[in-house]
Amino acid sequence: MLLAIDTSAGTAVAIVDDDGRMLASRSTPDTRRHAEVIGPFLAEVLAEAGSAPLTGVVAGIGPGPFTGLRVGIAAARAVALARGVPLHAVPSHDAVALDRVVGGVAAGRFAVVTDARRREVAVTVYTAQLPVPVVLEPPHLIARAAFAPAHDVPAYEVAEIPAVELARVAQARLAAGIPLPEPAPLYLRAPDVTLSSPKRVTG
Template identity: 70%
Template sequence: MLLAIDTSAGTSVALVDDDGRVVAERSTPDTRRHAEVIGPYLHEVVAAASPTALTGVVAGIGPGPYTGLRVGIAAARAFAFGRGIPLHAVASHDAVALALVQGGAVAGRFAVVTDARRREVAVTVYGAALPLPHTIVPAHLVARIDWVPEQGVVAHEVSEISAASLGRVALARLAATLPEVDPRPLYLRAPDVTLSTPKRVS
């Protein structure tokens, strides 16, 4: 059983069993209360399973804003470390892509789009396939006013990422023995704050 956490948009926490069924899930689309809700959500969701049933933790790594992503990834890292179980990283757009393919909503090429703020969107282009959609164009930023899907690409803009779908991606990757994804957050924009150059003291 996997505990999955995503804070790339709102906040979502879920438990999925080895067949991908949802055991428990809590979520909110609120993009400003990650730190306030992550603790209670974890407590409520984890209570639905015995401690020995958990075999891994899944962290959604974005793309997403800096503040939101670091809350979820830090929580996933801490929980995995505390329980002594593996941490698996999954790109958040992959969760949306798999849900769309499994639901029969897409075929061929399609794009997952999320709000990146500052009048920009984050876009990843996929090819519909199972057990996992394949990435055609990795996640990148586009000015919202300029965003027009290429011919033949169907765009799906979402405001929430399901942690349950995130867990299903991790299960599919584990079943296919794919390499682990780097758990570093997927920031598409340089940080606003940079370190200043120290002045030389004569």
């Protein structure tokens, strides 16, 4: 079984078997309750999926806001460490891209879009290929009002990332020998809160 966790938008948790079949899933589009729901979601999907051992944990690494991403990645690290299984990282937009391609919705060039707040969106442009869509333009921020004229491609905006597809991306890339990125959060802007520089004391 492979456990997938994403908190780049809402909070999504899922478990799939070795064939990519969903065994359990929980999600919410709420962007302000990551820390509150992640624990119950994990307990529920692990209980629902049964006693088969986990073979790995997948963390969605964004793009997304600073606080939200930290919650999901920290949870994924903790479960992987506790279960003694590998931790895999997948860019969150890749899950949406795979879902659209496998579902026959996307073909050719297309974009995946998530809200980045501050009247901006996070955008990744893909070309529809399998086993996984190929990134043509890596994640970047753009003003929401400017997105449509700047990208003449079909765009799919989502409020939450499908954790099931996150796991399937990891499975597809591992099976094809396609490297996965490091499990580090993908921030497109600096965090809102930063440490102040220490004041120099003179005397």
